[in-house]
Amino acid sequence: VAKDKKDVPYEAGWTENLRHRPDPNRVTSLQTDMTGRFEPRPMGEVIPPTPATAYARPGLASPEARRHDPQSTPAEPSYYDVPMLKQPVWKWQIATYFYLGGLSAGAYILSRVAERAGGRRYEDLTRVGSYVAMAGLIPSPPLLIWDLGDPKRFHHMLRVWKPSSPMNFGTWSIVAYSGMATFEVVRQYLSARGKRIGAKERNALLKVMNNGVLLAAHDAAGIPFALMVAGYTGVLLSCTSNPLWCKNAWLGPLFSASAVSTGAEAISLALDVTTRGEPRTESASHVVLRNVDTLAHAAEMACMAGFMKSAGQKAKTLREGRMSGHHRFAKTAIVTSEILKWLPVSRRYRKPVRMVASALGLAAGFSTRWSMVFGGHEAAADPHTSRLVSRPKEGAAVSGQAGRTAPAARDQWQPADVRMSAPGTVAT
Amino acid sequence: MTLQLPILGDGRGGAVRDAVHDVVENFPNAFPPVRTEVPQPDRPGDLKRIMGFFTDTTLCIGCKACEVACKQWNQLPSDGLDFTGYSYDNTKHLGATTWRHVAFKEQIAADGEGQSRWLMMSDVCKHCEEAPCQHSCPTGSIVYNEFGDVYVQNDICNGCGYCVAACPFGVLGRAEEKHDDGHAHKCTLCMDRQAADMTPACAKVCPTSSIQFGPIEDLRAHARQRVRDLQQRGNERAYLYGCDSVGDYGPLNAFFLLEDHPNEYNLPVSPPQPFRGQKTRYAVSIAMGAALAGAAAWLFGKEGGRRRG
Numbered sequence A: 001v002a003k004d005k006k007d008v009p010y011e012a013g014w015t016e017n018l019r020h021r022p023d024p025n026r027v028t029s030l031q032t033d034m035t036g037r038f039e040p041r042p043m044g045e046v047i048p049p050t051p052a053t054a055y056a057r058p059g060l061a062s063p064e065a066r067r068h069d070p071q072s073t074p075a076e077p078s079y080y081d082v083p084m085l086k087q088p089v090w091k092w093q094i095a096t097y098f099y100l101g102g103l104s105a106g107a108y109i110l111s112r113v114a115e116r117a118g119g120r121r122y123e124d125l126t127r128v129g130s131y132v133a134m135a136g137l138i139p140s141p142p143l144l145i146w147d148l149g150d151p152k153r154f155h156h157m158l159r160v161w162k163p164s165s166p167m168n169f170g171t172w173s174i175v176a177y178s179g180m181a182t183f184e185v186v187r188q189y190l191s192a193r194g195k196r197i198g199a200k201e202r203n204a205l206l207k208v209m210n211n212g213v214l215l216a217a218h219d220a221a222g223i224p225f226a227l228m229v230a231g232y233t234g235v236l237l238s239c240t241s242n243p244l245w246c247k248n249a250w251l252g253p254l255f256s257a258s259a260v261s262t263g264a265e266a267i268s269l270a271l272d273v274t275t276r277g278e279p280r281t282e283s284a285s286h287v288v289l290r291n292v293d294t295l296a297h298a299a300e301m302a303c304m305a306g307f308m309k310s311a312g313q314k315a316k317t318l319r320e321g322r323m324s325g326h327h328r329f330a331k332t333a334i335v336t337s338e339i340l341k342w343l344p345v346s347r348r349y350r351k352p353v354r355m356v357a358s359a360l361g362l363a364a365g366f367s368t369r370w371s372m373v374f375g376g377h378e379a380a381a382d383p384h385t386s387r388l389v390s391r392p393k394e395g396a397a398v399s400g401q402a403g404r405t406a407p408a409a410r411d412q413w414q415p416a417d418v419r420m421s422a423p424g425t426v427a428t
Numbered sequence B: 001m002t003l004q005l006p007i008l009g010d011g012r013g014g015a016v017r018d019a020v021h022d023v024v025e026n027f028p029n030a031f032p033p034v035r036t037e038v039p040q041p042d043r044p045g046d047l048k049r050i051m052g053f054f055t056d057t058t059l060c061i062g063c064k065a066c067e068v069a070c071k072q073w074n075q076l077p078s079d080g081l082d083f084t085g086y087s088y089d090n091t092k093h094l095g096a097t098t099w100r101h102v103a104f105k106e107q108i109a110a111d112g113e114g115q116s117r118w119l120m121m122s123d124v125c126k127h128c129e130e131a132p133c134q135h136s137c138p139t140g141s142i143v144y145n146e147f148g149d150v151y152v153q154n155d156i157c158n159g160c161g162y163c164v165a166a167c168p169f170g171v172l173g174r175a176e177e178k179h180d181d182g183h184a185h186k187c188t189l190c191m192d193r194q195a196a197d198m199t200p201a202c203a204k205v206c207p208t209s210s211i212q213f214g215p216i217e218d219l220r221a222h223a224r225q226r227v228r229d230l231q232q233r234g235n236e237r238a239y240l241y242g243c244d245s246v247g248d249y250g251p252l253n254a255f256f257l258l259e260d261h262p263n264e265y266n267l268p269v270s271p272p273q274p275f276r277g278q279k280t281r282y283a284v285s286i287a288m289g290a291a292l293a294g295a296a297a298w299l300f301g302k303e304g305g306r307r308r309g
Helices: A013-018 A063-068 A092-137 A140-147 A151-159 A166-197 A204-209 A212-238 A251-274 A284-319 A324-342 A347-381 A383-388 B014-026 B065-074 B132-136 B162-166 B191-195 B201-205 B216-232 B278-308
Strands: B051-056 B100-107 B117-124 B142-144 B150-152 B211-215 B239-241 B254-258
Touching: A092 A140, A092 A166, A092 A212, A092 A251, A092 A284, A092 A347, A092 B278, A140 A151, A140 A166, A151 A166, A166 A204, A166 A212, A204 A212, A212 A251, A212 A347, A212 B278, A251 A284, A251 A347, A251 B278, A284 A324, A284 A347, A284 A383, A284 B278, A324 A347, A347 A383, B051 B117, B051 B216, B065 B100, B065 B201, B117 B254, B132 B142, B132 B162, B201 B211, B211 B216, B216 B239, B216 B254
Parallel strands: B051 B254
Antiparallel strands: B051 B211, B100 B117, B142 B150, B239 B254
């Protein structure tokens, strides 16, 4: 009582700027005193509900009546079908970044692995791969910053090291990865130029960069960082309450596999664009890229199937909603590009067919990210789907309620389902 | 938390200790934040108690005084005049500029049987004990303040929007109107008023004590007693939402007394805790990339060897 009566003390320094305000606290008479008011009543006899106090459950109106009466009771409990969740605020910039970032990381991994495992035979692949990785990386930070509500504060992500937040972890991964990718692209550029002008040995920087120990350390750090950049985006989406993404373990591997496949296709396409003609036998780089791409596509299709199965009804937007077109296109394009790639064609058509297959694969990767990001918008905006994410599984035991199963319908629902206060079990 | 390193003794050591402490504590941060003292429960003079809201919907009369008081005190802009047709609710949901929202649910008894009724509930940020928004925030903008409540520090927030997608109650919004700052906003549980030893604006104006503010243990004890009273009087459907926990989700520091299915109030039955299992998902995701990289290495080696030989 006494503390309500006294003047506002303004003890905290930052309340300085509030002083000019009039005190809106004029309704003290309405405020009841909390202290000591809640003495437990003695337990008496439980009064049985009477018709006057008991609430009769409204019957379910016919679909026809429901259509014309917004206040009729819908089939499932809801608040006028206002969506329970907020739509994500992430737009095309994020979908595009997920694509380009993954592509860049995939190309970087393949380029480094090619040099490590295959040596000089894949020189063209290594060099073009590093350029592709850089080309995918350069637009990524601007896209991420563009999507922020307050772009001039983008550096606040780097204010803390908070790996429990996938976005913070991803930002740090990109920072580290971009350093590695830059190192690699500089090395490749110097190496190519040095060969042309014949002054390789004089280039002190290149000499340092080609140092075996340094390169080994570079790969030991760079490849894991690239794996993180390729894989964290799916985990980021799965760590939300959005019905489509929430806790779906297939999203991460799906994005990882898609990163490797789009990386392989981008390198293949870049090799085809930058070379003239087609040799008699297909080059070793193309052969391996095709095999890697097929493996990654198989993994991607498996993850996609796993994702759809585990999301169930929550992936309605991908099955029959607005994102179903993108989803279908992604799957069809992957299959088509695989067929085209393995088609035995004559040397004359080999290159154009390969390029079309690569382009189809790249488009499929983009559609995958697009349908996942915008499918999240659709899922949160759909009232039924937004309720599904917080519904216990049918038949699953409700936590803390021995012998009770989750209610299927409104009529079977009991207050005890939210773990509280059936008469007699109230703790005081 | 103040980091106390055992090797550095108990606070003596002066400049060297401070320097070492600074380096150790700020090492991973490129731009170390300006440190603010966090209240410690065992330090005299610091606040110890977690404060929260108990919203008793059986007492709510739908006057919307809480909405107005919240807007006035926090200087939030109007939501515009938008007639929804959903009873007297023209606000629809919580958001960046709506931190209290009164839900009106009309339930019309069919065939003249029983009693038609109105469910009214003043909705607010739940100030979860284990808040996904706080977990998701990549800038460290969302913190637990000295009153144990979830607070968005607006001088830190850069509007990434992760918390908007992370909140299982759909509370947070990003201010995206033309002249807005683009940051995420939500109920602060009137941290400024609490710091000045005042009751939050909505609880202060509530004419029926439907919104009650106080130390969370006291509120919980009172709420349990209130449910018992209601059940004794025949309202057997009264129950507490978020007092102990909601399904697998931890307790809420702003909890409710409800009379019908949570979805009737647009509350989730069993909100997901999206960060549970995060490490497994990381492992699966990176393992997929590593497996494909390994397969690529094998193919590169095999093909290279064959072609060479």
